[in-house]
Amino acid sequence: MRKDAMNNSTARPFTQAVKGVRNTTGSYADVARRAGYARSTSWLTKLASAKDPWSVAHPPTPACLPALARMFGVSEARVREMVxxxxxxxxxxxxxxxxxxxxxxxxxxxxDQVALVVVKVANALGESGRIEPRQVAGLLALLERPQERPDAIG
Structure with a gap:
């Protein structure tokens, strides 16, 4: 990543999320505790003040993702994307x-909420003629087999 991009807060979504949790909890010790100590207080503090995340340490491991997702209140897929x-x-x-x-x-x-969104989008696309009825059926079938849903739209 370019150094000038590192100064842009949108280039640091993970750090911004950590800072957001800190703002609501009061300290990086509280952030670490909320994350089940998936990352140490020291690591979180250094990350928040670093200009380059690589100067702190390696990124969180896959084993840390569930705890970080719970702490941020987002999905593991979203944490992976931020990292x-x-x-x-x-x-x-x-x-x-x-x-x-x-x-x-x-x-x-x-x-259940995802199902509502998929049904509405599939029906709207079908009614507009932008996708064929079999494609609508395919989208709706994903609701019956959520394990086959992709983590992200590609």
């Missing part, structure tokens, strides 16, 4: 900014 963006400069979705924002929001819904 990939901040440490590797990788944008996990190749889609428009609107589609990315929508994907993040939908990803944080429970399964």
């Amino acid at each position: 990939a963006h901040e440490w590797f400069g990788v944008d996990g979705l190749s889609a428009s900014p609107v589609a990315k924002a929508l994907a993040r929001l939908v990803d944080d819904l429970d399964q």
Whole structure:
């Protein structure tokens, strides 16, 4: 990632999320406790003040993701996306900014809420003729087999 991009807070979504939790909890010790000590107080404090996340340490491991997701109140997929963006400069979705924002929001819904969104979108696309009836059926079938749903829109 370019150094000038590192100064932009949008280039640091994981750090911004950590700072947001700290703002509501009061200290990085509280943040570490909320994350089940998936990351230490020292690591979190250094990350928040560092200009480059690599100067602190390696990114969180996959084993840390469930605790971090609970702490941030988002899905594990969203935490993976934040880590990939901040440490590797990788944008996990190749889609428009609107589609990315929508994907993040939908990803944080429970399964029943996702079902409502999928049904409405599938029906709207079918009615507009933008997708064929078999494609609508395919989208609706994903609701019956959530384990086959992709983590992100690709």
